[in-house]
Amino acid sequence: MILVTGAAGKTGRAVLQALARRGQPARAWLRRAEQAEDRLSADTVVGDLEDARLWVEACRGIDAIYLICPNMYARELEVSRLAMRAAQEVGVKRIVYHSVLHPQTEEMPHHWQKLRVEEEIFRSGLPFTIVQPCAYMQNVLAYRDEIEATGRYTVPYDVEARFALVDLVDVAQAAARVLTESGHEGAVYELGGPANLSSLEIAQGLAERLGRPVEAVETPLEAWKRSARAGGMPSETVGWLAAMFGYYDSYGLIGNGNVLGWLLERAPTSLAQFMARTFTD
Numbered sequence: 001m002i003l004v005t006g007a008a009g010k011t012g013r014a015v016l017q018a019l020a021r022r023g024q025p026a027r028a029w030l031r032r033a034e035q036a037e038d039r040l041s042a043d044t045v046v047g048d049l050e051d052a053r054l055w056v057e058a059c060r061g062i063d064a065i066y067l068i069c070p071n072m073y074a075r076e077l078e079v080s081r082l083a084m085r086a087a088q089e090v091g092v093k094r095i096v097y098h099s100v101l102h103p104q105t106e107e108m109p110h111h112w113q114k115l116r117v118e119e120e121i122f123r124s125g126l127p128f129t130i131v132q133p134c135a136y137m138q139n140v141l142a143y144r145d146e147i148e149a150t151g152r153y154t155v156p157y158d159v160e161a162r163f164a165l166v167d168l169v170d171v172a173q174a175a176a177r178v179l180t181e182s183g184h185e186g187a188v189y190e191l192g193g194p195a196n197l198s199s200l201e202i203a204q205g206l207a208e209r210l211g212r213p214v215e216a217v218e219t220p221l222e223a224w225k226r227s228a229r230a231g232g233m234p235s236e237t238v239g240w241l242a243a244m245f246g247y248y249d250s251y252g253l254i255g256n257g258n259v260l261g262w263l264l265e266r267a268p269t270s271l272a273q274f275m276a277r278t279f280t281d
Ligand SMILES: NC(=O)c1ccc[n+]([C@@H]2O[C@H](COP(=O)([O-])OP(=O)(O)OC[C@H]3O[C@@H](n4cnc5c(N)ncnc54)[C@H](OP(=O)(O)O)[C@@H]3O)[C@@H](O)[C@H]2O)c1
Pocket: 006, 007, 008, 009, 010, 011, 012, 030, 031, 032, 047, 048, 049, 050, 068, 069, 070, 071, 072, 098, 099, 100, 101, 110, 133, 134, 135, 136, 139
């Protein structure tokens, strides 16, 4: 039995689906009871990831934890410590941590805190596997309305900066393999995508898929911040995202899909394949 945290989120759902396809039972950790209505899993635990007692309960009868922390969550290290403590108390056989590509980048707080988690996992003495996915292709879907309405793909960083982009379905399939097989203990797997693409190339791919021109446009970071604040985004999240965009602007985020291809035993999904699947009429 595998405990999947953040189970109602984007990543958690994909991992639960991939585990189900392998016939692997899972316990889904949800924040709110109504999320169970989605029938993500028959076995659920409901509550806050910062509840130490709930962690111990959630880990009973569990072989492995798939630890997904909420996105941009300032207390990721604290949550991870609770997971490790409960795993040790109950005797969970392995912790598999959903990290991020290049957690070493100190300029991006949400990457840097994942490095601290990885460090504590190494020191915990627990058998572990760490997966480090790059940005999901699914993130592009958030721009869909704007793209369809205006023909513009607007980002607050250099449109020529390059990024590794991966299909979340591939990440989830790789995670499910790592969770259900032995032989991955002690591994840290970078999960890059099939190519490192600029926003110009993403816009070109969108244009080909939609059959209309799509222009990649850079908006100034200060303008993005003003609009995010006006939209009610918490100031800490604005700061973390702005740090990420600043880093992207200078360096992009380059990865490599070889390890993912090895885990999938096939080529990782290309952006064109992803768009053909998701941008349907
Ligand atoms: N997006 C990417 O491109 C990418 C790439 C690599 C790695 N990652 C990492 O993947 C992880 C998951 O990201 P995601 O986008 O899948 O997250 P997400 O969709 O925001 O899902 C997070 C889930 O956690 C729940 N949650 C939030 N706070 C909680 C709490 N205190 N207690 C219990 N549950 C709580 C949320 O509940 P509600 O539904 O109630 O809000 C939500 O269901 C993050 O650590 C992120 O850094 C993301």
